[in-house]
Amino acid sequence: MAIMIPSAISPDVKSNAERHIFEWFENAKGTEDWIVLHSLGIVNHNKYIHGEVDFFVMVPMLGLFALEVKGGRVKRTNGIWAFTDKYGHSDMRVKGPFDQAWDGIYSIRQSLSNKLDTAHKHLEKIFFGIGVMFPDVAYASVGIDEEQWQVFDCNDGRNVRAFVERIAEGSIKGWNVQYGDVTLKNRPTVEDVRYLASILRGDFDMALSLRVQYNYIEDKIISFTANQYKCIDQLEDNPRCLIKGSAGTGKTLLAIETVKKYASRGEKVALFCYNNLLARWLQQYFEKQVEDLRPIYVGTFHGYLMKVAQQKNTMVKSPDSAEQIKLFFEYELPAMVSDTLKLQGGIFDRIVIDEAQDLMTEEYLKCIDSMLRKGISRGKWIFFGDFNKQAIYAHDMIETNYIDMLDKRTSYIRYKLTTNCRNTQYICDQIKVVTGFDKDVQYESMVQGTPVEYRIYKSKDDELKELLTILKELSHNKVESGRITILSPYKREKSVVSMLSGVKVENYTIPAPEEITFNTIQGFKGLENTVIILTDIESYEDIKLAYVAFSRARSGLYVLHSKVAHDEYNQICIRRFLNG
Known part of the structure; x- marks a missing residue:
């Protein structure tokens, strides 16, 4: 992956084309020593008071390359360029992107020449080139001011590395005519690239505080959660569903949206979880929703069992010692309320459980069967869980044990969430290193x-x-x-x-x-x-x-x-x- 400066793209960047290309450079394999500057401002532009290069790519043993990006539809008629975005808005320009790129690279070279220290004066003759990227179209109109190898279009897919290498190879002929043969002295070293980056962007990336970086990162992560909603659509015609997913795959989000969907239809829905803090967070969330979107009950499963038990016997209290508490909640309380729930008969039309791996025991399932209309075998339920990695309260149970418990009761569909939409790449990598869990999540x-x-x-x-x-x-x-x-x-x-x-x-x-x-x-x-x-x-x-x-x-x-x-x-x- 290339070193991106800044390391996160600003939410202010409206161009989807630039966002995509930023991500492609960020994830390009074999580019670990590359440094890519995005939206590099040029104060001493050779034709304008202030100019900008969309991407400035510095590659050890290749050279320096200025890239212009143009998204949407592109057209050139009688020398006039027209760029049309997805909303149909057109921008007409006499100066084309190839001229912009050349102006940018010459301005950067001039700026660098004035800033190089004595030890790096050889970089005044560094090898360079330009390219223009049209990621949304197949670009076939090659004029006298451009070459096909300078063009990146939709046919290139995401292979930005190959594009830069193509520019480097294609630029050699023109360089040889103007400056003489390209030698190793004209190619930057890894140290040269880092030095040039320090001049061109200085401490810019450091000045992008962690607070701002975190804002950018979280804005981007939130956008990924949209692809989890397709799970809800696939559950529409299936009354009983087991949704498996690792941490960060959006299980809680989907549980919430599922509850809101069925509550809005007038169903009596219960949303259960295990963790007290998560339960309070869910309760706070639904308090802010209109009444038609709220479940009949939201909170911990044990909290609901205690509510039922105390309605029958107001003297019921949880014990004090940790050992007694465990015994009480896992065995005594479920047994205490199971008959009461059976007599009440089908309190809920649908039950949704988050953290289901912590609530799937024979004792708990018996209670769920009693409180659900038509029971577990024919009723409507959705269980969200991570049955291997987060079953920290399991009694040496593995995923197949949980599956067997449901299989012997009824038929249901299984759906696997595979895309992490919470954690960054660095965090995911360390999760894989420390735990070895790396097979289920993209x-x-x-x-x-x-x-x-x-x-x-x-x-x-x-x-x-x-x-x-x-x-x-x-x-x-x-x-x-x-x-x-x-x-x-x-x-x-x-x-x-x-x-x-x-x-x-x-x-x-x-x-x-x-x-x-x-x-x-x-x-x-x-x-x-x-x-x-x-x-x-x-x-x-x-x-x-x-x-x-x-x-x-x-x-x-x-x-x-x-x-x-x-x-x-x-x-x-x-x-x-x-x-x-």
């Missing part, structure tokens, strides 16, 4: 984002120092406090967060505070935030917990791990590499 369309940062600590005091450094960096970059959540495998009193002073960190609640928040990894399952800081990581042995932890971050992820965990991480990386 990562190729993800936003690249910012690299995941690992910090090693040798003691709690050392970890505290690293945590404070991260928080200071985020504050310096003006990342809003409410977009930062610190997660730990331990409760607050056992976490490094308990040692913080002078920094306000609130326990995560719904609605979320505008301050930096803290929660356990387990308690935050099903939720997310812009920046996640993982603390107190002493091992990666529990890969399901690691999977939940890493996948909570939308844009920025920091990992504070011990020296032992760091060594374990290195061994995991080696093992993944050797296994291909």
